[in-house]
Amino acid sequence: MNSRVIVERVVCHVDARGVVFEPLPPELIPGQRNVHVVLTEAGGVRGNHAHPAGTETVTVFGAARVRIREEGRVRDIRVADGEVVRLTIPPGIAHAFQNTGSKPMLLAVFNTVPHDPARPDLVRDVLL
Numbered sequence: 001m002n003s004r005v006i007v008e009r010v011v012c013h014v015d016a017r018g019v020v021f022e023p024l025p026p027e028l029i030p031g032q033r034n035v036h037v038v039l040t041e042a043g044g045v046r047g048n049h050a051h052p053a054g055t056e057t058v059t060v061f062g063a064a065r066v067r068i069r070e071e072g073r074v075r076d077i078r079v080a081d082g083e084v085v086r087l088t089i090p091p092g093i094a095h096a097f098q099n100t101g102s103k104p105m106l107l108a109v110f111n112t113v114p115h116d117p118a119r120p121d122l123v124r125d126v127l128l
Contacts, residue, residue: 005068005087005090007085010023011084012082012083012084014082019061021084023086023110028057032057032110033111033114034110035109035110035111037106038106038107039107040107041099042103042104045128047096048125049124050095051091051111053121054111055088055090055091055111055112056110058108058110059085060084060086061083062079062104062105063102064100064105066085066087068087068093078100
């Protein structure tokens with residue numbers, strides 16, 4: 001199966017102070033209409049939905065299992081502790097993120113559709 005989800009390893013700069021990475025490449029910044037940051041404790045799950053209209057780009061930092069359902073097929077993507085992975089998820093593809101580590105997992109999330117609490121661009125789809 002050819003996936004429409006783009007998975008990229010992100011370069012991290014690590015020193016005694018911590019970690020620095022760019023969650024979104026500069027060329028994608030102008031098209032974004034929503035951004036939020038999510039910290040998830042060990043064992044916690046986020047997502048479990050699809051976006052009918054928006055393309056979501058999620059940068060994951062920390063040990064995680066990312067589950068995607070595309071065209072009826074489910075696949076898992078593993079993110080190791082200390083690794084950063086960016087996923088670009090087109091409309092209609094269900095996705096969920098589970099912290100598989102012992103430290104908080106960070107998600108930097110960008111979407112091409114503005115957030116409207118009265119009419120959110122999401123459809124619940126439980127994967128994890």
